[in-house]
Amino acid sequence: MKKTSDVLVIGAGVYGTSVAYSFAKRGCSVTLIDASKPGKATAASAGGLWAIGESVGLGCGVIFHNADEVSSTEPEPVPRLFMHLLKASNKMFAELAPELLLQTGMDIEAEVGTGLLYLLYNGRQRRHAQSILDWLGRDQALAEEWDRQRVLAHDPHITDDVLGAVHFPGDNQVNPLFLNEALKRAAINLGARFAGDTHVTDLLMADGKITGVATTQGVFCSGLVINAAGAWAAKLANMIDQDIPLVPVRGQIIGTETLQDKLKSNISTVDCYILQKAHGEVLIGSTTEMVGFDTGVNYEMLTDLARGAIRAIPALERVNIKRTWSGLRPGTPDELPVLGQSPEIANFHYATGGFRTGIVSAPLCGELVVANALGEKPRMSINPFLPRRFNGLPKLKHVKTPRSAIQPDAAPPQSV
Amino acid sequence: MPGGQIHRAPRSPNAPGPDPDGERIRRDLVANRNLIDVRTNTSVWGVFDRKRVCVSDGDASTILTAKQIILAPGAQEYVPPFPGWTLPGVMTAGGAQALLKMTGVAPGRRIVLAGSGPLLLAVAAQMAKLGHQVVSVFQAASRRSWMMLPLRAWQAPQKTLEGMKYFGTLKRTGVKMRYGRMVVSAHGDQRLTGISHAPVDASWRPDLSRTETINADALCISYGLMPRTDLFQIFGCKMRFCEMRGGWHPERDDQLRTSRRDVFAVGDGAGVSGASAAILEGKLAGNAAAHALGACSDACLEGVSRRLGRALRRVHTFGAAINQISYPRAGLLDLVTDDTIVCRCEELMWKEVRTGIEQGGTDFRTLKSATRLGMGPCQAKFCWPSASRQIARLTERAMKEVGPISVRNPIRPISLGALAKKAAVSG
The missing domain is CATH 3.50.50.60 (FAD/NAD(P)-binding domain)
Incomplete structure (x- = not known):
C-alpha cells in the first residue's frame, strides 16, 4: 500500500470515517488506519440519534448522572450551542442515508418517525420533565409530554406502571455499525485507502510538525494528521507530549435475540435505554463507568440493566440475551467533543470526544473538522470545541466541571 | 446425562448397542455421589471476572467459584x-x-x-x-x-x-x-x-x-472436529492454532494446565485427540488438580503422570495419524460460490462477506461490524472457522494472525428474566 497521502486519519470509528469521507469528497487523498481493538465506542453504541433527548440529559445522560452522584439533583442540559450542533447533525441523516446507499449500496437503516420516549415513573421525574420542557420553550417539534393513556395506546409493550412520558419526535435511530462501514466504504470509493489492524507506535516530529506516523504496518506520511482515536485519543496525543483531558467512559450493553414483535419507539428511563434495531434485536444499555481501558462486563451491572429493561417492558423477561459487551466512549470534562487544530502542532487535528452523542454528531463534526483544516467557512463555529479550551481544566472525574465555565448561555433549568 | 457426546446414554431401544465405558463412568459417579456434586441439565452460561462461573439449570443462576477448575467442553464438527x-x-x-x-x-x-x-x-x-x-x-x-x-x-x-x-x-x-x-x-x-x-x-x-x-x-x-474454545477464552487462557488439532485450542503444559495456574484443559476441547485420550487426560488433570490442593503427594502425582503420560503419548500418536489424514485442506475453501450462504444465522452470502473482507474487514471485529457475520444466535461459532480461513487465504496471512472469535457472555443463551433474578452463590 502507498503510504503517503494528503491526510492520515487515525481511528476508523464513526468520527474517523466521517472525517475521511468529508476529505475524500473534497478530492483530498486520504489514508484511514484502524487498530481493530476491542472497546471501540462505535461498536458498543446503540445508534440512537437523540439530538434533543441527549441534549436535555434524558438519554444516556440520566444514567450517567445517576452513576455520577448520589445527591438529589437532576441531570442538566448541555450548552445550547451544542444542542444546535446535534440538531443540525441529526438533520443531515435525511440526506446522508440515501447518499451512502448510492455510494456504497449499504442501507444505514436510518429510521424516521420512531422517536424517543422517556418514561416517567414518579412525580419527581415528571416535575423534572416539565422543567426540561420549559427549557426547550414548550416547542412540540422538539418534545412533548404524553400522559399514561397516550403512552400505553402508543405501545402496549410498555409497563402500565408508567405515569407518562416525554416524547422526542425527532430523536430516531440508525444502525451505527452500518453507518460506520458505509462512511468507510464511501470514502474508499472516492479514493481513500484503508488499513485495518494497524497500531500506531510513534508520532514522528520535526520542526514542530508531525512528519510521519510509525505503525505496526510501517511509516505513513501525510501533510495532515487527524487524531480520531476515540477513547485512545489522549494516549495518542501523549506520544507527542500533548495533554488533553479525555478519558475512556465504559458503557456496558446487552443485545437480545431477534424478536418478531416490534417496539414502537426508542425508550429511555432512569435505569436504561431500550431500543430495537431493524434486524429485531433489542439493545439495552448502558452503564457509564470510569474504569480505564477495561473492556469487560460486570455481572451486577448487567443485572441492573436487565431489571431496568424488564421494569419498562415486562415482556422482555422471557427474551434471551445473545451477547453482552462494552465500549469505551471518549469523555471530556464538559462532555463536548474535541474538534480541530491542536494549539501547539499545526498539522495535528482532533476529531474525538463523541462521548454519548458520537453517532448523531458524527456527520456534522466530520464536516467541521475538515472545513477547519482546509480553511473553509464552516457551517457553524468550531471554536467552542477546539482543544485549546482545556487549558487548565482537570480531567473528567466523577465530579463535573461547571459548564458555565465553557458556555455562558447554558442556564440549567431549576430542578424541583 | 454424564458421558458427553461419545458416551451419551442411548435412550432408544432402536439405538446402537450398549456402551460399557459410558455405563462405567455413570456408575462411578453414582457410587461417589457423597464426594461429587453432580449437576445434570446444568450448563455454564457465563464467566465473570475470569473466576465467577454462572451456571443455570434453565431457571435462576448459581455463581460458583473454585480453587482448581478443569474444563472439558468438547468439540463441534467443522x-x-x-x-x-x-x-x-x-x-x-x-x-x-x-x-x-x-x-x-x-x-x-x-x-x-x-x-x-x-x-x-x-x-x-x-x-x-x-x-x-x-x-x-x-x-x-x-x-x-x-x-x-x-x-x-x-x-x-x-x-x-x-x-x-x-x-x-x-x-x-x-x-x-x-x-x-x-x-x-x-x-x-x-x-x-x-x-x-x-x-x-x-x-x-x-x-x-x-x-x-x-x-x-x-x-x-x-x-473433523474443532475444539469448543469459548470457555477457555472467557477464562483468559492463552490460545494457539494448529490445524492438526482442530484449529484454536488452549496452550497446556505436561500436566494439562493452561496458561492459568488454576485452570486445566482436557478432552477434544483442549485439542482434538479422541475419546480414549479424553479419559486419560481427565485422570491426569484430576490428579494434578488434587496435587495443587494438597490432596495428592508429589510421589503419587509423579507415578500417575508417568503411567498416564505413556498411555497418552500412544493414543496421541494414533490421533495424530488420523488427523494427518483428515484435517481440512485448503481446497475446501473453493467450494463456496457467490450465492452460497456462509453465515447461516444472518443469511449472508459469500459475495457479501468477500466484499466485507476486500473493504478491509480482515479481522473478526471489523468484518463482523461491516457485514453482521457472526452476529446471530451462534455468535460466529459456525461461520468464523471458514470465514477466518478465507481471510487468511485472501490476505495471505497465517491463521494465528487472523485470530479466533472474541467471546463474550453469555456463552449459552440466558433470558433477561433469569439474569435479573438474584443468583445463589455457592462453592
Whole structure:
C-alpha cells in the first residue's frame, strides 16, 4: 500500500470515517488506519440519534448522572450551542442515508418517525420533565409530554406502571455499525485507502510538525494528521507530549435475540435505554463507568440493566440475551467533543470526544473538522470545541466541571 | 446425562448397542455421589471476572467459584459452506448420530455421508447395521492414505481393530466407499433430493469438470472436529492454532494446565485427540488438580503422570495419524460460490462477506461490524472457522494472525428474566 497521502486519519470509528469521507469528497487523498481493538465506542453504541433527548440529559445522560452522584439533583442540559450542533447533525441523516446507499449500496437503516420516549415513573421525574420542557420553550417539534393513556395506546409493550412520558419526535435511530462501514466504504470509493489492524507506535516530529506516523504496518506520511482515536485519543496525543483531558467512559450493553414483535419507539428511563434495531434485536444499555481501558462486563451491572429493561417492558423477561459487551466512549470534562487544530502542532487535528452523542454528531463534526483544516467557512463555529479550551481544566472525574465555565448561555433549568 | 457426546446414554431401544465405558463412568459417579456434586441439565452460561462461573439449570443462576477448575467442553464438527448446504436434509454426521442414539431414527431413506475422518465411518456403520440405506460414503482423503493408517497406528492396535470392524460392516452391508472425492453441492427445491460429487487433488481442490450426481434425501457432513474454545477464552487462557488439532485450542503444559495456574484443559476441547485420550487426560488433570490442593503427594502425582503420560503419548500418536489424514485442506475453501450462504444465522452470502473482507474487514471485529457475520444466535461459532480461513487465504496471512472469535457472555443463551433474578452463590 502507498503510504503517503494528503491526510492520515487515525481511528476508523464513526468520527474517523466521517472525517475521511468529508476529505475524500473534497478530492483530498486520504489514508484511514484502524487498530481493530476491542472497546471501540462505535461498536458498543446503540445508534440512537437523540439530538434533543441527549441534549436535555434524558438519554444516556440520566444514567450517567445517576452513576455520577448520589445527591438529589437532576441531570442538566448541555450548552445550547451544542444542542444546535446535534440538531443540525441529526438533520443531515435525511440526506446522508440515501447518499451512502448510492455510494456504497449499504442501507444505514436510518429510521424516521420512531422517536424517543422517556418514561416517567414518579412525580419527581415528571416535575423534572416539565422543567426540561420549559427549557426547550414548550416547542412540540422538539418534545412533548404524553400522559399514561397516550403512552400505553402508543405501545402496549410498555409497563402500565408508567405515569407518562416525554416524547422526542425527532430523536430516531440508525444502525451505527452500518453507518460506520458505509462512511468507510464511501470514502474508499472516492479514493481513500484503508488499513485495518494497524497500531500506531510513534508520532514522528520535526520542526514542530508531525512528519510521519510509525505503525505496526510501517511509516505513513501525510501533510495532515487527524487524531480520531476515540477513547485512545489522549494516549495518542501523549506520544507527542500533548495533554488533553479525555478519558475512556465504559458503557456496558446487552443485545437480545431477534424478536418478531416490534417496539414502537426508542425508550429511555432512569435505569436504561431500550431500543430495537431493524434486524429485531433489542439493545439495552448502558452503564457509564470510569474504569480505564477495561473492556469487560460486570455481572451486577448487567443485572441492573436487565431489571431496568424488564421494569419498562415486562415482556422482555422471557427474551434471551445473545451477547453482552462494552465500549469505551471518549469523555471530556464538559462532555463536548474535541474538534480541530491542536494549539501547539499545526498539522495535528482532533476529531474525538463523541462521548454519548458520537453517532448523531458524527456527520456534522466530520464536516467541521475538515472545513477547519482546509480553511473553509464552516457551517457553524468550531471554536467552542477546539482543544485549546482545556487549558487548565482537570480531567473528567466523577465530579463535573461547571459548564458555565465553557458556555455562558447554558442556564440549567431549576430542578424541583 | 454424564458421558458427553461419545458416551451419551442411548435412550432408544432402536439405538446402537450398549456402551460399557459410558455405563462405567455413570456408575462411578453414582457410587461417589457423597464426594461429587453432580449437576445434570446444568450448563455454564457465563464467566465473570475470569473466576465467577454462572451456571443455570434453565431457571435462576448459581455463581460458583473454585480453587482448581478443569474444563472439558468438547468439540463441534467443522462444516465448510458449499452450495446447497442449508437445505433441509443436510446435517452434520455427529448430529445424525445423536439423532440415531436418542431416537433410533435415521435422517433419511437414501443417506450419503461425506467429509473426512473416522466419525463418518462410525456413523455410516451404525446406520447400516440398523438396516438404514447408506448409499455412499465420500472421504476426501485418498484410499492410499487410509490404507497406510494401520502402519502409522501400530501403537494402538485396539483402535485399528475398531476401524477394521467399521470397514467390515460397511463392506458387508454394501455401502459404497468413495475416496478422494468430495460432495461439492447439494440439490433440491424444498429439501434435499440429490448431491454432486467430484474428485479432489492432494489439497482437496475439486475438479468440477468430473462432477457426478446421485439421488439422496439425507446428507451427513463431517470434516473433523474443532475444539469448543469459548470457555477457555472467557477464562483468559492463552490460545494457539494448529490445524492438526482442530484449529484454536488452549496452550497446556505436561500436566494439562493452561496458561492459568488454576485452570486445566482436557478432552477434544483442549485439542482434538479422541475419546480414549479424553479419559486419560481427565485422570491426569484430576490428579494434578488434587496435587495443587494438597490432596495428592508429589510421589503419587509423579507415578500417575508417568503411567498416564505413556498411555497418552500412544493414543496421541494414533490421533495424530488420523488427523494427518483428515484435517481440512485448503481446497475446501473453493467450494463456496457467490450465492452460497456462509453465515447461516444472518443469511449472508459469500459475495457479501468477500466484499466485507476486500473493504478491509480482515479481522473478526471489523468484518463482523461491516457485514453482521457472526452476529446471530451462534455468535460466529459456525461461520468464523471458514470465514477466518478465507481471510487468511485472501490476505495471505497465517491463521494465528487472523485470530479466533472474541467471546463474550453469555456463552449459552440466558433470558433477561433469569439474569435479573438474584443468583445463589455457592462453592
